[in-house]
Amino acid sequence: MKPSDNGISRREFLRRALLGGGALLTLPGLSRSGWAAGPGSAAKAAGSSGPQVDVWVFHGTHRRKLMARALATIDANGGFGRNVRKMAVKVNAGWARTPETGANTNPELLDAFLAGARAAGVRELVLPENPCARAEEAFTRSGLLAAARKNHADLYSLPAAKKAYTEQSLPQAKQLQHAMVAKDFLEADAVVNIPVAKHHGGATLSMAMKNWMGAVKDRGFWHRNDLHQCIADFSGFLKPTWTLVDATRCMMDSGPQGPADEVRTPNLLILSRDQVAADAYAATLFHDSPLKVGYLKLAGEQGLGVVDLARMKIHAVEA
Amino acid sequence: MKKQAILNWSVRLLVLALATGLALGGPLPVWAGRIFPALSPLVALAHGVAARSWYAPLFWLGPPVLMLALAIWRGRWFCRWLCPTGTLVAGVTACGLRKTVWPFRLNGVLFWAALAGGVVGLPLATGLDPLAQFSRLTVNITAWRDGIAWIPGLILPAVLLLGIFQPMLWCTKLCPLGYLLERAQLLTRSKTARATLNQTRRDLLIGAAIGLPLALLARRGLGKWLGAAAGRPAAALPVLPPGADSPTRFAALCTRCYACVHVCPTQVLRPGRPQAGTPMAVWFTPVLDTDAATCDEYCNRCTQACPAGAIRPLTQAVKHQTQIGVAEVIRSACLAWADDQHCMVCQEFCPYRAIGIDHDAKGLPRPVVRTERCRGCGACQNQCPAVRAGKAILVRGVPVQRQLAPVPGAPRTGTD
Numbered sequence: 089m090k091p092s093d094n095g096i097s098r099r100e101f102l103r104r105a106l107l108g109g110g111a112l113l114t115l116p117g118l119s120r121s122g123w124a125a126g127p128g129s130a131a132k133a134a135g136s137s138g139p140q141v142d143v144w145v146f147h148g149t150h151r152r153k154l155m156a157r158a159l160a161t162i163d164a165n166g167g168f169g170r171n172v173r174k175m176a177v178k179v180n181a182g183w184a185r186t187p188e189t190g191a192n193t194n195p196e197l198l199d200a201f202l203a204g205a206r207a208a209g210v211r212e213l214v215l216p217e218n219p220c221a222r223a224e225e226a227f228t229r230s231g232l233l234a235a236a237r238k239n240h241a242d243l244y245s246l247p248a249a250k251k252a253y254t255e256q257s258l259p260q261a262k263q264l265q266h267a268m269v270a271k272d273f274l275e276a277d278a279v280v281n282i283p284v285a286k287h288h289g290g291a292t293l294s295m296a297m298k299n300w301m302g303a304v305k306d307r308g309f310w311h312r313n314d315l316h317q318c319i320a321d322f323s324g325f326l327k328p329t330w331t332l333v334d335a336t337r338c339m340m341d342s343g344p345q346g347p348a349d350e351v352r353t354p355n356l357l358i359l360s361r362d363q364v365a366a367d368a369y370a371a372t373l374f375h376d377s378p379l380k381v382g383y384l385k386l387a388g389e390q391g392l393g394v395v396d397l398a399r400m401k402i403h404a405v406e407a
Numbered sequence: 408m409k410k411q412a413i414l415n416w417s418v419r420l421l422v423l424a425l426a427t428g429l430a431l432g433g434p435l436p437v438w439a440g441r442i443f444p445a446l447s448p449l450v451a452l453a454h455g456v457a458a459r460s461w462y463a464p465l466f467w468l469g470p471p472v473l474m475l476a477l478a479i480w481r482g483r484w485f486c487r488w489l490c491p492t493g494t495l496v497a498g499v500t501a502c503g504l505r506k507t508v509w510p511f512r513l514n515g516v517l518f519w520a521a522l523a524g525g526v527v528g529l530p531l532a533t534g535l536d537p538l539a540q541f542s543r544l545t546v547n548i549t550a551w552r553d554g555i556a557w558i559p560g561l562i563l564p565a566v567l568l569l570g571i572f573q574p575m576l577w578c579t580k581l582c583p584l585g586y587l588l589e590r591a592q593l594l595t596r597s598k599t600a601r602a603t604l605n606q607t608r609r610d611l612l613i614g615a616a617i618g619l620p621l622a623l624l625a626r627r628g629l630g631k632w633l634g635a636a637a638g639r640p641a642a643a644l645p646v647l648p649p650g651a652d653s654p655t656r657f658a659a660l661c662t663r664c665y666a667c668v669h670v671c672p673t674q675v676l677r678p679g680r681p682q683a684g685t686p687m688a689v690w691f692t693p694v695l696d697t698d699a700a701t702c703d704e705y706c707n708r709c710t711q712a713c714p715a716g717a718i719r720p721l722t723q724a725v726k727h728q729t730q731i732g733v734a735e736v737i738r739s740a741c742l743a744w745a746d747d748q749h750c751m752v753c754q755e756f757c758p759y760r761a762i763g764i765d766h767d768a769k770g771l772p773r774p775v776v777r778t779e780r781c782r783g784c785g786a787c788q789n790q791c792p793a794v795r796a797g798k799a800i801l802v803r804g805v806p807v808q809r810q811l812a813p814v815p816g817a818p819r820t821g822t823d
Binding site: 224342 | 703742746748749751755756758760762764772793815
């Protein structure tokens with residue numbers, strides 16, 4: 089199936105950016121319910137106060153340009169931190185699916201990101217993953233292994249590696265009190281989460297917060313003990329330096345593996361320091377409200393991040 | 408040592424090393440493991456009779472025909488120079504005792520029993536083919552954790568052990584392939600033919616008298632009757648490798664050489680357990696253990712590895728659409744159906760979109776199998792996280808494997 093290009097045009101994107109008045113820009117037109125039904129944040133926004141969280145939304149059909157703009161924005165906003173020698177990147181490399189399916193993080197985006205990280209002086213790049221399909225198949229078919237190798241980054245299978253996990257307790261968690269977590273994410277100087285946004289049969293949507301299921305050993309526990317709460321718990325525990333949600337091509341059904349009947353191409357890359365906010369924004373590409381996603385609702389209630397779009401400072405950037 | 412003996416041993420050890428290398432495979436192409444076992448005219452003959460067809464593609468029929476031609480001319484020359492199993496036996500004999508512990512020649516009976524069994528669709532003794540047995544030694548490495556694999560896997564080592572007492576016990580008294588090669592030479596040796604012909608006739612009669620009823624019994628359900636006598640219900644059909652077609656056909660044509668088990672990248676293929684409630688004929692055939700692993704979506708290695716034609720050679724695209732089993736949701740054990748959890752791991756992992764979503768009144772997703780799409784790969788069962796009442800989704804074999812429609816929505820399905 090040819091992915092239908094039912095994303096938004098450059099003109100439309102800019103028009104909305106102007107209409108939305110910058111800070112209040114939302115792009116709910118991408119969801120099925122359309123512009124008018126939006127996240128309903130405009131009304132609330134008047135009364136809402138408190139700290140705002142920055143969310144950058146890059147739009148464009150050229151993935152390398154998207155990532156270049158995102159990297160420039162990261163650089164202008166504190167970069168990855170001081171003296172970052174080792175960086176751990178969580179991509180979604182879980183499925184034996186080619187990039188056009190939209191089941192994994194896009195390899196072009198990853199390639200551009202890793203090259204940027206190298207240019208920023210990062211010495212060691214590791215990409216731990218607990219893939220769902222056989223690692224060999226998932227890593228090669230997704231094109232992510234090639235992208236990683238090109239930049240001398242180590243994309244590896246956690247179950248195949250020795251002593252890759254470490255037992256962690258999550259004192260703040262409601263359900264997931266203990267987990268075996270990939271060591272590299274805890275030991276790295278900077279952690280970046282680069283998931284793909286897609287439909288998910290069990291969790292409604294899979295984006296940044298859900299992506300961390302590929303960083304733990306026992307996923308089954310999450311499924312047996314309130315999946316949505318476990319996802320919220322873990323995102324309260326592991327907070328990446330930056331989150332970049334790949335919404336350039338989105339599976340609208342049959343996720344997380346696909347192939348989907350409907351693949352949309354919003355051509356967006358969403359950047360934030362708050363992974364919950366990035367997810368909440370990305371969720372509006374699929375549903376009229378982020379609260380339709382169980383773990384986002386829980387994350388909002390439990391104060392793990394910003395879910396209310398009115399409390400986000402959304403920067404629309406045309407790349 | 409005489410020059411002849413030195414030459415003989417050099418050739419034998421070289422061929423043994425070659426056969427070992429090919430059986431182990433490593434970086435070699437999948438069909439490497441086929442080369443030695445596919446040489447056997449015994450397997451070709453008995454299986455050709457059983458399948459009522461040329462059992463293998465024509466190319467793979469060439470070597471056994473050549474072997475037979477060689478035997479007509481030189482008798483057991485193959486045994487003395489090339490057979491890797493023969494070399495092992497000769498090696499043991501060279502450092503063993505010289506006693507007689509087993510004076511009876513059974514090779515003729517075994518050969519004719521195999522052929523007679525083939526007539527009724529189950530060539531019993533082809534599992535004893537020395538080349539198949541040599542290949543089978545790999546299962547002692549591949550599946551050593553399954554205690555069950557040792558039963559077929561250790562027949563040859565046991566025979567070799569016996570060889571310590573009696574020289575060349577296997578080759579002279581038991582090997583059905585050696586018998587065939589030896590008797591093939593009859594055609595050119597008219598002088599000794601009469602006495603040997605009489606012996607051959609006796610072998611044939613005894614072999615048929617044993618082989619025919621045993622094959623019929625094993626095929627029609629000896630195991631089933633045993634199971635029924637023990638009060639056990641008929642077991643579910645095992646999930647067989649793609650290209651096996653049906654349990655009956657597969658049971659007949661599989662020599663249990665386990666070349667497929669050896670090349671399986673996920674190790675989902677295992678020597679099957681003998682189960683009361685299944686016909687004895689299917690015992691020890693390779694089956695998929697979907698609790699332990701998954702039949703990979705993009706793999707057709709087992710279909711390229713089978714030297715006996717029991718697993719048909721399938722292209723990746725055909726294999727991708729072959730249904731080897733069907734999943735069934737056990738609702739009482741299911742996290743979604745019974746415990747109100749957001750799970751859907753089966754739907755998540757199904758590469759063929761064969762699990763549909765049924766939302767309850769509150770929007771909780773619950774899995775439903777779309778049997779017309781299910782290939783039986785076992786990804787769902789393998790990944791099912793339910794523990795309270797065991798796995799909540801189970802894959803069962805099908806009576807006949809068939810081709811399904813391509814997966815919808817696939818941009819590129821099953822091609823490489």
